[in-house]
Every structure is written in structure tokens, then in C-alpha cells.
Amino acid sequence: MKTGRDRTHGKTILVGEHAVVYGKPAIAIPFKGVWLEVTVRPADEDHITCVFHTGTMNTAPSGLKPVTTLYYRLKKHLGLPPCAVIIESTIPTGSGLGSSAAAASALTGAMYQSASKHLDIETRFEWTQFAETIAHGNPSGIDARATTQNQAFYFIKDKDLKPFDSRLDAWLVLGDSGESSDTKKAIHAVRRTLEDKRNVRLVDNLAEITDKAYSAYINNDAKTLGNLMNGAQVNLEALGVATPNIKAMTVAALENGALGAKLTGGGMGGFVIALAPSEHQAVAIRDTWVKEETKDVFILDLSKEVP
Numbered sequence: 667m668k669t670g671r672d673r674t675h676g677k678t679i680l681v682g683e684h685a686v687v688y689g690k691p692a693i694a695i696p697f698k699g700v701w702l703e704v705t706v707r708p709a710d711e712d713h714i715t716c717v718f719h720t721g722t723m724n725t726a727p728s729g730l731k732p733v734t735t736l737y738y739r740l741k742k743h744l745g746l747p748p749c750a751v752i753i754e755s756t757i758p759t760g761s762g763l764g765s766s767a768a769a770a771s772a773l774t775g776a777m778y779q780s781a782s783k784h785l786d787i788e789t790r791f792e793w794t795q796f797a798e799t800i801a802h803g804n805p806s807g808i809d810a811r812a813t814t815q816n817q818a819f820y821f822i823k824d825k826d827l828k829p830f831d832s833r834l835d836a837w838l839v840l841g842d843s844g845e846s847s848d849t850k851k852a853i854h855a856v857r858r859t860l861e862d863k864r865n866v867r868l869v870d871n872l873a874e875i876t877d878k879a880y881s882a883y884i885n886n887d888a889k890t891l892g893n894l895m896n897g898a899q900v901n902l903e904a905l906g907v908a909t910p911n912i913k914a915m916t917v918a919a920l921e922n923g924a925l926g927a928k929l930t931g932g933g934m935g936g937f938v939i940a941l942a943p944s945e946h947q948a949v950a951i952r953d954t955w956v957k958e959e960t961k962d963v964f965i966l967d968l969s970k971e972v973p
Contacts, residue, residue, distance in 0.1 A: 667746055668782065669707040672775025676700040676763040677812030678840065678939060679930050681879045681898045682821075683762075684856050684905060685872035686806040691822050693880055694812040695832055697763060697840070699964050702755040704772040706780045709750035712737070716753035723751075732801040736770055736793065737777075744781040751776075758962055760846030762931020767809035770797035790814060802849045802932075820880050830880075834968040836888035836925070837948035839940045841955040842962040843911045843929075847936030852907045855934070859905050868901045875901070892925025892941045899928035907933030916940070918954050923947035 675698045682692025712723035714734070719726045723734050737751060751773065757765040774793040778785035794810040806823045818832030859865050875898050882890040899916055902908055908916075912929050919927035919940035924947070927940040942948035945967070952963045 667708050667749075667780050669705065670776040670779030670781075671703065671705045672772045672779060673701055673703040674768040674772045674775075674813045675702075676757045676765070676768060677809060678763065678838070678937075679808065679812075680818075680883075680939070681895060681928075682872060682876040683929075683931055683933070684853070684902065684907065685869045685876070686808055686821065686823060687804060687853060687856075688869050689823050690869060690873035691820060691876045691880070692806070692808055693818065693820055693876060693883070694808050694815075695818045695838075696812060696815055697964075697966070699966065700755075700757040700763060702753065702757050702765065702768040702772050704769070704776040705752040705754075706749050706773075706776040707752075709748050712741075712748045713750045714753070715751070717755070717759075732766060732797040733769055733773060735800055736773060736797040739796070740774060740777045740793065744777060744783060746777065746781055749777070749780065758842060758937075760848065760935060761842065761962075762847050762849075762929070762933070762936030763840075764809045764813045764931075766801045766849075767794055767798055768813040770794040771810065771813050773797075787814065803853060805849075818883075820876075830884055832883075832968065833970065834883060834888055834891070835886055836891075836968050837942040837945055838966040838968055839919070839924075839942055839948050839951045839955075840930070840962075840964045840966070841915060841938050841940070841952070843909065843915060843935055843938055844959065844961060845909055845911055845935030847932045847934055849932035852932035852934045856905050856907065865904070868904050871901045872898060888941060888943060889925055895926030895928045895939075895941060896920075899926075902929055902933060909934060911935075912938055915955060915958070918958065919951045922950045922954050924951055
């Protein structure tokens with residue numbers, strides 16, 4: 667066994683979250699401004715070091731179950747001896763930016779490297795999705811795909827990705843709502859909402875918005891894309907996954923020149939994204955959010971290659 671190391675990045679769902687769980691489309695953009703790296707090396711016992719726990723694997727808190735379960739499965743599958751796993755990350759946890767999928771993907775890559783085994787993209791996806799199922803219950807697979815993709819893509823569960831050029835004459839501002847997102851809880855809440863058949867239209871609306879957003883994006887129509895993001899937010903609020911903090915951040919963004927603003931990811935906390943027509947307005951949105959004590963804010967220039 668040798669030391670293995672693998673790094674993955676975050677992601678942003680532009681539109682389509684929650685509807686994607688029900689076989690509807692979504693659009694994801696890789697977010698390389700944040701990253702997660704896993705190092706695996708030989709050890710006397712199974713050990714993990716991360717922000718949540720430093721100690722033996724079998725004493726890790728329940729929140730790390732997706733990682734520890736994946737570790738033991740991979741260890742057996744690859745025939746590895748006890749390992750020390752070190753996880754370093756700049757991806758905010760509970761943010762909707764893909765931290766759990768990034769951890770599973772990077773752990774898979776590092777352990778395969780330690781075992782000197784080839785890892786193809788589909789095998790990586792399957793192991794990552796295994797851990798995501800433990801974490802979230804019924805994941806669509808979009809996070810497992812996005813944390814290892816280098817292009818934006820149009821996604822439908824269990825179908826081939828449709829990558830596209832993500833360059834757009836606009837800026838994307840990402841801000842932390844200050845509340846941790848629980849994707850599993852949000853998925854269950856949406857499922858309960860959809861038990862009322864009158865609410866199924868909300869998922870259909872999100873699917874229609876996503877298809878229009880894809881067309882607007884590839885045609886470099888930021889204004890239309892922003893309007894569609896606003897429409898998506900209305901439907902996500904009706905599904906019950908937008909907190910008062912999230913709603914306040916979207917309003918503040920629109921008041922400061924955003925073309926559109928919405929939550930990203932599971933909701934019930936996590937990050938908000940806003941589409942700005944200029945760098946000046948992107949900075950104005952960032953500054954407004956910072957004044958409201960938003961912890962982390964990022965600005966992405968979408969006119970460049972995937973940041």
C-alpha cells in the first residue's frame with residue numbers, strides 16, 4: 667500500500683433542485699473556488715482526521731457515517747490494511763455546495779490510488795452515490811456527478827449528462843444564509859408537500875423553468891436566465907424549503923441589481939445565489955450580504971471558463 671491523495675471541488679445547482687429527485691432536469695455548475703482533499707496512508711488502526719473528529723473510525727460521530735461506511739466498504743473491496751484518512755476542505759458544510767459528495771469522491775479516489783488500482787469515472791460515481799444515499803436517503807446523483815465534472819451540465823437522473831459551455835456575460839454571487847442545510851430533511855419535507863397532488867405542479871413548473879434556463883444560458887441571455895431563477899425561487903418557497911433568511915437575502919440581492927436570486931441545493935439553509943449583470947452590481951450584492959453578517963460570499967465571473 668502507498669499513500670494516496672485525491673482532490674475534488676464544490677458545485678452549484680443553478681436551477682432544478684428537488685425536481686431533479688423526481689426525474690426532472692437540473693443544471694449544475696462546478697465551483698472550483700472551493701475544494702476538498704483526502705489523503706490516505708498506512709496506519710496501525712483505522713483513523714480519521716477532519717474538522718468534525720480526530721480519532722479512530724469506530725468512534726467517529728454519526729454525522730460521519732457516510733464517510734466511515736464508505737471507507738470500510740472500500741477497504742474490504744480493495745484489500746487494504748488499516749489506514750489513516752486525513753480530510754482537508756474549504757467547502758462549507760451544510761451549504762448546498764456538495765461537501766458530502768466531494769468527500770466521498772475524494773476518499774474513493776485516494777483509496778484506489780493507495781491500492782494502485784485504476785478508477786474510472788463510472789466506478790467513482792457509483793461509490794460516491796453509495797455514500798450520498800446514506801447521507802441523503804434518495805439523492806438524484808447530481809452532486810456525485812458535479813463534484814468531479816469540469817463543465818457545467820444539464821442533468822436528468824439515470825440519463826447521460828449534457829455538458830455545455832458555462833461562459834455567460836454575467837457574474838454569480840454565492841452567499842451563506844448562516845443556517846446549515848440538511849438535504850435529507852429537505853427532501854423529506856418536499857415529499858410530504860407533494861403528497862397533496864395539487865402541489866405536483868410545483869415540480870412540473872421547475873422542470874419547465876430548467877429547460878427554459880438551459881436555452882437562455884446557451885444563448886447568453888442573462889436577463890431571461892435571471893427571471894427564470896426568480897420563478898424557480900417562487901416554486902421552491904412553495905415547496906417549503908426557503909427559510910426567512912434565504913428569502914431576505916434574495917430580496918436584498920434583487921434590490922441591489924440582481925437579475926435573479928434563489929437558494930441553491932437542498933435549502934432550509936445553505937447558500938443563496940444571485941445573478942448580476944456587471945461586476946459592480948455583483949460587488950454591491952456581496953457588500954449588502956456581508957453587512958447582514960453573511961459568513962462566506964463568493965463572486966464568480968461567468969464570462970470565463972468554469973471557476
